Amino acid sequence: MNSQVNYISTTATEVDIFKPATQTLPNRCVNTTCPYCGTGCGVTVDINDQGAPDANNPSNNLTLSGDSRHPTNQGKLCSKGINLLETLDPAARLLYPERHGRRVSWDQALGSAASQIRSIIDQHGPDAFAIYCSGQLLTEDYYVANKLMKGFIGTANIDTNSRLCMSSAVAAHKRAFGSDTVPGCYEDLDIAELMVLAGSNMAWCHPILFQRIKAAKAANPAHKLVVIDPRRTASCDLADLHLALKPGSDASLFNGLLVYLADQHCLDSDFVAAHTQGFDAALNQARRSTPDIASVAQICELPASDVETFYRWFADTPKTVTAFSQGINQSSSGTDKVNAIINTHLASGRIGKPGMGPFSLTGQPNAMGGREVGGLANQLAAHLELDDPAHRDLVGRFWGSDRVASQPGHKAVDLFRAIEAGKVKAVWILATNPVDSLPDADRVRAALQQCELVILSDCMAATDTAALAHIRLPATGWGERDGTVTNSERCISRQRALLPASGEAKPDWWAISQIAQRLGFEQAFDYQAPWQIFREHARLSAFENHKGATLRDFNLAALSQIDADAYEALQPTRWPITTFADDGQPQGSARLFGDGQFFTPDGRARLLAITPRGPMNPVDAHYPLVLNTGRIRDQWHTMTRTGLSPRLSAQCPEPFVEIHPLEAARQGLDDGAIARLESRWGTMLARIQITDSIGQGQLFVPMHWTAQFASLGRMGPLVNPAVDPLSGQPENKQTPVKIEPFNASWYGFLLSRDPLKPISMASCAYQVRATGAGFHRYELADSDTPDDWRQQARRWIARTNTQEDEWLEFSDPAQGNYRSALIRDGQLQAVLVVGATAQLPERDWLGSLFNGQRLEESEHHSLLSSCPPSGSANAGAIVCACFGVGRNSIAEAIERQGLDSVEALGCALKAGTNCGSCIPELKTLLYNSQQGSTLSA
16 A cells, blocks of 8 residues: 555554655545445445545546455455445435425424324324334434334334345244344355255355455365356356256245255254254255155256255255345245255354354345344344343443333334324335335325325435425435444445545434434433444443343454544454454454354254145236346446446346246247236336246246336336235245237337436337436337327427437338437437337447547448447447446457456456456357357358
């Protein structure tokens, strides 16, 4: 590190080393964390304060890279992380408090919110008020919100969108271990000899962790990877075995594994006898449902030989990690599925030791931090139990409150049902978008529309939920926030500010504290800085946490006296953190349960007798297909941030539906056309992708699109609202649906330098917006054809007409083709391409014309054909979002340079050399090229 850099480090000693003693120089380096998935990658941002600040482009003086010293990613970032600076768009931010759509002062907004909350509580009781928050919050925000609700208002009506992604894992951990404990750490991924991915497309959803598995396989030829997923995903590219089981049959697969381990005498009988309870009941129940491999194969619709291979590898490989995620959790029997996995690890003694154990992969950056502070409606802070009177007494004494909630609040889905029923009359939504992310989402929207008071805290101005809020409070966003997050391996890391707050944005903990003070709780919420909140959080974790019934896993005792300087220098550390290293720094714990001691009353883990169950709403004659949902590589949640990035929007610009070729033929669906999906709860339009990566009778759609980006592309309205009775987690993976063609009379796309007015596009049923580099992209289709395409094009494109405008136009009504382009001051302003089928020209070269100052004459002539002039560069659709490498560039490099491997492509173009998420697509391009050469020969 250059000694002229003022380095905000992760250790106190490094602050002393890298901060000059005599002067503050203009260059700074800030270490923070990525705000996306639960991996928790470290990010380094170099700040050049010598450059002139640009309010319209706050990233102008910033350079971002992975933090090479963060233990999680060691300098690597995925495509989303490496493009974070593209999402810092002040034009998209909520900058000022608003009340009923009008800008007001903070004092007015907070005063109005507090007075209405107080009035509702006084009239209807504390349970008439609720908070719905998010794994996007920092731990300090989460802590203050839970303290206010459960400790002082006296209601547990606070839940979180983390309910939608990992609450089944929480419930299963507590049943098995007596605590919500993730036993292992990321180093276990490095040294395991068998990795089992259950319901996890880690290659796309946790790509940096997947790179660790790839490195482990490269270092150990004996390493095996098994992927358990109904779909063939990018993770299968590295797999030694893919078990494409019947959707929802995971519990049967792992029950069968328990039986196999017993029959093959591969159990750890000593561990079972000394450290567990419930083994006999669990095994007997497993035998009843899955007595042998043949029965498992039949239930899971798998080849018996594949089931046997998996079981044999598991039995023969002590160093086995089973990592599971939403494919397991998001089920009406998700808790049982997780316990079926844990059973196999407990019975074989594979827990708490290097390279082995069950491993829950959380979806959000601070889902774990929310669990630490009691973010779920059935928890108290510091892993204390809401239904335990002793725990309630402990928390009440620590907070100095006699109002601690005594019964669980409404879990996420039920919370919005309570709003619909009028039982909850005021809701404060923080950092989440439930109108899109919750199941049966149109019903959620209707509930909020009739709610008496909706308060929203968000950093973004335009979300589908924001449109329904009476009071909107501007929150600081990534790059402005200061606090901590905890990743999937219990590692607490700092998120540090590198920019001033946009507009009048404030931290969420500040806004919550201000409301609390206005409600009469001034002394308990007199926080001036986030380190004070974190210290209180750490002190509560250690409070009476030493013996008997109050002994618990979550303990930050070594941080309970932390001050501002130590908080600033806090290094990534895994809890529990109860001791200090030789250098005086707090020392974390890599693994738990290595001593065979658990947090149950008798110290023994519990094996659960699992009876596999099907979905609560199975398919039938009217809705014969099973809908699966999930993430895509380059987008995050409801796209409020990633949707601002041209690179991240390029790889997959539209919502799509994957369908098997035989299923598509049965339904009369064509690849690239548009389909209409319908469930008992709602509808959706999506672009058809015919692929054999999904089984017959199944469909897959991504979760990310909202009404801000797609007119009818929201997944949420379709999804089954059935929930796991133990965890309250929705069944996002098994919604019964039907699919049919959307009978479009025309298809088109429109590229425009300026965003189009929504009103002007209202007549078009299918419209999807994506962000391009210097332009906005709209994919369009409708069943009605305009009477006059020329007039329609001008209504859509031309905000104002000037005498200098130049219109280029081509029309072929007989073939259903129309094209027009508007050129203003020599620059391309907009181009519209319409055809009778979905087979339209590529968009990439046309999009590149918005980057030039003035169009060349040759480009004028080529505009309407959408084909670049001879000799012009056309990189093609983005494949590698990390480095912006297009499909055509890759194909050209393969052909001209004779490249024959992913490694060669990486050397030539850098594609695939960062997070590796695009490697499966690179391999496909290489394979297609080689097949073409073979056919030519």
